[in-house]
Amino acid sequence: MPASRVTLADVARRAGVSRTTASFVMSDRTDMRISDEARQRVLAVAEELGYRPNLTARGLRTTVTRTIGLISDTIATTQFAGEVIHGALDTALAHDHLLFVVETSDDPAVEQRLIEGMLDRQVDALVYATMYTRVATPPPALDGRRVVLLNSLDETFDGPRVLPDELAGGRNAAAALVRAGHTDGIYSIGGRHLIPATPDGAWAGRLRMQGAEEVLAEAGLELSGTVECAWEAADGYAAVSGLLETGIRPRALICLTDRLTLGVYQALQQAGLRIPEDVSVVSFDDSALASWLRPGLTSVALPHYELGKAAVDLLLNGDQSRAVHRIDMPIRTRQSVAPPAADRS
Amino acid sequence: MPASRVTLADVARRAGVSRTTASFVMSDRTDMRISDEARQRVLAVAEELGYRPNLTARGLRTTVTRTIGLISDTIATTQFAGEVIHGALDTALAHDHLLFVVETSDDPAVEQRLIEGMLDRQVDALVYATMYTRVATPPPALDGRRVVLLNSLDETFDGPRVLPDELAGGRNAAAALVRAGHTDGIYSIGGRHLIPATPDGAWAGRLRMQGAEEVLAEAGLELSGTVECAWEAADGYAAVSGLLETGIRPRALICLTDRLTLGVYQALQQAGLRIPEDVSVVSFDDSALASWLRPGLTSVALPHYELGKAAVDLLLNGDQSRAVHRIDMPIRTRQSVAPPAADRS
DNA sequence: GTGAAAGCGCTAACAC
């Protein structure tokens, strides 16, 4: 016998008050004076009966459902989506909200159906998210709704956006190396992602490299070289193997993703080079992989939890005006960075 | 101006019919005869006005919201949750349902709040999921609700459960090796997870090993040995290093998880052994890692997408009686298994 | 201080 069968009217009747009075008590409203005695009685009865307000009924009346929609392009292929959802959910829960979670698979027709489904269920607001940073434009169905963009570079959007602070992330990566005492033989693996498929590079890559180069320059240093390539494991393997074959002996590597670093580790270890004794490695993502690798990989975190959290915070309290909110990319230190050994060349 | 401001009454008025007629047309009901002419008119007006039914209002009246709740213990730490959500969502969408997604972090108080939140919003049914298989018992708040358990070993639950078919999975792993022509030097890395923390091993481990041993026995073969250990990368590294140090030269390895295999790869490659030429490797999980590794790892998939799909299917159409539904664990073939080389001992 | 009554947008008896 579902508990939700207990209605406000039941509570009111049993407490000997009107539904109005019961309603005011249950929603903690003070703009109407209720005798303390009546209030206590209502509360006691509600407790005793296990009364829970029917939020769909309330929503019908008030047009607020305390429910928000989270639209993601993909959720299965990365662990990032899980973190965004987690951050969004924690924050929503803290404000007594719940989340519809939805995945479009980048199919506009699916997206349309899902958005309609959420709108039909009267969501109060929506976060429009992508799992990697790119230009993602919310469809017209979202016009006029309370929306925040997560990870989107869409400059035309007239509302708040949350983005990882990639420039600061790049600075953090280089700073870890500088702090450890590295001065030369520092290479970037992955670089700006300047490959035929993305001739302009990737937004994240450009900013990370800019940040890293700034920090090096401030220390009077510079990169010894950059291998521009895509950011998959195989690319990392090929990049470092290639470097080593030309006789280059790097002392520190800035790798653009953890996946890429997986290949880098294999190439390094295959060449008999030890991490971090012979070469230090910093990476980006701080994915689960970073902790699985041996030695543990020091990595600059993509702050997906915080992105989800910030997006929902903005939806619930924040200013709805056009603005970009940059979220910190903290470095997670493990064992892959060490001071350079005395020169053995 | 939100489109949902168009109401059924608006449509009815504009089409010159009563709300009843409009309602029957919109919900495609045939138990009342409506003139074809009226039906067309209503449909046309609805289309023109962009009418969308308010599902919370409908839910208030009918007590069905076409919304289901997905309760997970964790969603951020693995990519599995994403796959469960994906499977559940696809299936829900196919039936015009939406999903509340919620994460308890194994905190009963949080779980209670979240469940109440979903119940207050009148969800029709719920899936109670854990990300790894274990005994998980739904709290009393769920009593009397339409629920299916995903990944739970709770024998006391009086309803449907969906579980990976680990026994068949174990058979698939061993079969891949037998098919490739392996006859000896086959070792299990990880085994039943017989470590001090889990003296009885793990459910999945026991079944996988049982399945593997069955298949080997059917081929007149047997395992040359098993290294019982936990299922993390470091354990795989230690296990294989240990094996090699004792002079053992395995020809094929059955590793209990992809993470474990990451360590196994490192130990093998560090010892100069090539995969798959010198040693074949099969694993379990088919996580993203399996495709990142070099060579690509042949792995028996944990069918999280299918688990999510099956759970929602059961909720929506299925028989609600006590039953265990076992989901296939197909093997994903990559490059890590090959016929054994001619003996070089 | 409290209650009667109306109505949110919808469905469903029942009457015509």
Place this chain on the structure above:
DNA sequence: GTGTTAGCGCTTTCAC
């Protein structure tokens, strides 16, 4: 074939 009417469980104006 179609319309009238009465709610679903809640909030809220307004009168007492």
